[in-house]
Amino acid sequence: MASFMSRFFKFGSQNMAIDLGTANTLVYVQDRGIVLNEPSVVAIETINGIKRVKAVGDDAKMMMGKTPDSIEAIRPLRDGVIADIEIAEEMIKHFIRKVNGKRTSMFSPPEIVICVPSGSTSVERRAIRDAASNAGASQVYLILEPMAAAIGADMPVTEPVGSMVVDIGGGTTEVAVLSLRGLAYTTSVRVGGDKMDEAIVSYVRRHHNLLIGEATAERIKKDYGVASVPLDGIGESIQIKGRDLVNGVPKEITITQANIAEALSEPIGAIIEGVRIALENTAPELAADIVDQGIVLTGGGALIKGLDDYLREETGLPVSIAEDPLSCVALGTGRAMEDPIYRGVLMTA
Numbered sequence: 001m002a003s004f005m006s007r008f009f010k011f012g013s014q015n016m017a018i019d020l021g022t023a024n025t026l027v028y029v030q031d032r033g034i035v036l037n038e039p040s041v042v043a044i045e046t047i048n049g050i051k052r053v054k055a056v057g058d059d060a061k062m063m064m065g066k067t068p069d070s071i072e073a074i075r076p077l078r079d080g081v082i083a084d085i086e087i088a089e090e091m092i093k094h095f096i097r098k099v100n101g102k103r104t105s106m107f108s109p110p111e112i113v114i115c116v117p118s119g120s121t122s123v124e125r126r127a128i129r130d131a132a133s134n135a136g137a138s139q140v141y142l143i144l145e146p147m148a149a150a151i152g153a154d155m156p157v158t159e160p161v162g163s164m165v166v167d168i169g170g171g172t173t174e175v176a177v178l179s180l181r182g183l184a185y186t187t188s189v190r191v192g193g194d195k196m197d198e199a200i201v202s203y204v205r206r207h208h209n210l211l212i213g214e215a216t217a218e219r220i221k222k223d224y225g226v227a228s229v230p231l232d233g234i235g236e237s238i239q240i241k242g243r244d245l246v247n248g249v250p251k252e253i254t255i256t257q258a259n260i261a262e263a264l265s266e267p268i269g270a271i272i273e274g275v276r277i278a279l280e281n282t283a284p285e286l287a288a289d290i291v292d293q294g295i296v297l298t299g300g301g302a303l304i305k306g307l308d309d310y311l312r313e314e315t316g317l318p319v320s321i322a323e324d325p326l327s328c329v330a331l332g333t334g335r336a337m338e339d340p341i342y343r344g345v346l347m348t349a
């Protein structure tokens with residue numbers, strides 16, 4: 001253990017911590033912090049049967065839903081697991097190259113800490129570790145995503161105190177109870193921001209015969225998404241453009257925030273249910289701590305308006321949102337790499 005920690009502090013190596021998320025990938029470089037934050041999207045072009053990477057990250061996300069037949073915008077991680085390992089590897093390589101820039105040759109190969117969902121199988125973990133190795137890492141360490149989220153949110157994970165983190169990402173929601181550098185309980189629900197987007201797409205299709213893309217649904221969710229019906233029963237009005245399913249032409253409709261709350265009720269209900277199950281399965285001493293410490297929300301889904309209030313009402317516990325929910329996992333992974341106090345949370349397999 002001592003030997004690898006000292007290697008982490010070796011001068012000049014560009015050691016990295018990577019939050020390889022379903023929706024976004026963030027890279028934290030030792031002593032520099034978060035230097036890259038881009039969508040986990042790869043655009044693949046096929047010419048004469050040969051595939052090649054056309055764009056990665058921001059550039060590729062802009063192409064989503066707008067590509068000609070020869071180009072496909074792919075999200076290699078779906079529902080919190082690797083859906084396409086080769087493309088995931090290409091994406092990791094691309095981001096590492098981007099972070100290193102021209103300096104690659106001056107530095108020894110980096111050591112990389114990469115986070116994995118707590119519910120991932122050993123096969124999935126090996127795939128992620130191999131992808132990072134193939135991308136040029138000299139050594140790869142893994143950290144469980146809820147642990148990283150909790151460290152990034154400044155929760156007391158090293159102390160003998162129970163605390164609960166709920167990380168609502170694009171693909172999964174991870175609920176975990178932490179104490180003494182370990183996960184005392186963890187559950188993962190395959191519901192997150194993506195399922196909310198899908199719920200908006202299907203609501204608009206069912207109630208208005210209007211077809212909208214995922215990117216449009218995501219924009220509506222971020223701008224108007226609410227966890228429960230607004231106090232006046234209506235909220236703001238939202239104009240939505242898409243394609244009419246009956247006659248095929250573009251059209252615009254108006255819905256309300258209350259409609260969005262209705263659309264989101266199923267995915268949000270599944271998240272609340274996950275929290276309830278975790279609370280039911282938490283040992284009494286730790287449960288008592290959570291009554292004092294409360295629940296901390298991280299991940300992009302924590303930004304849905306009113307979700308904290310809703311969870312507070314449903315559980316009767318204090319609920320807070322981490323300072324920068326979208327960065328928590330990357331920050332925590334970086335801190336676990338840099339600070340010896342977190343020794344023990346990094347795994348080699």
Ligand SMILES: Nc1ncnc2c1ncn2[C@@H]1O[C@H](COP(=O)(O)OP(=O)(O)OP(=O)(O)O)[C@@H](O)[C@H]1O
Binds near residue numbers: 169172193221222
């Ligand atoms: N302001 C916002 N309101 C609601 N949702 C948001 C907001 N900002 C981002 N999101 C959503 O958060 C999700 C991305 O969150 P995050 O980056 O934490 O996921 P991830 O780490 O990539 O996914 P996972 O942890 O499941 O692998 C997306 O679904 C995005 O639409």
Ligand SMILES: [Mg+2]
Binds near residue numbers: 145169329
């Ligand atoms: Mg995440």
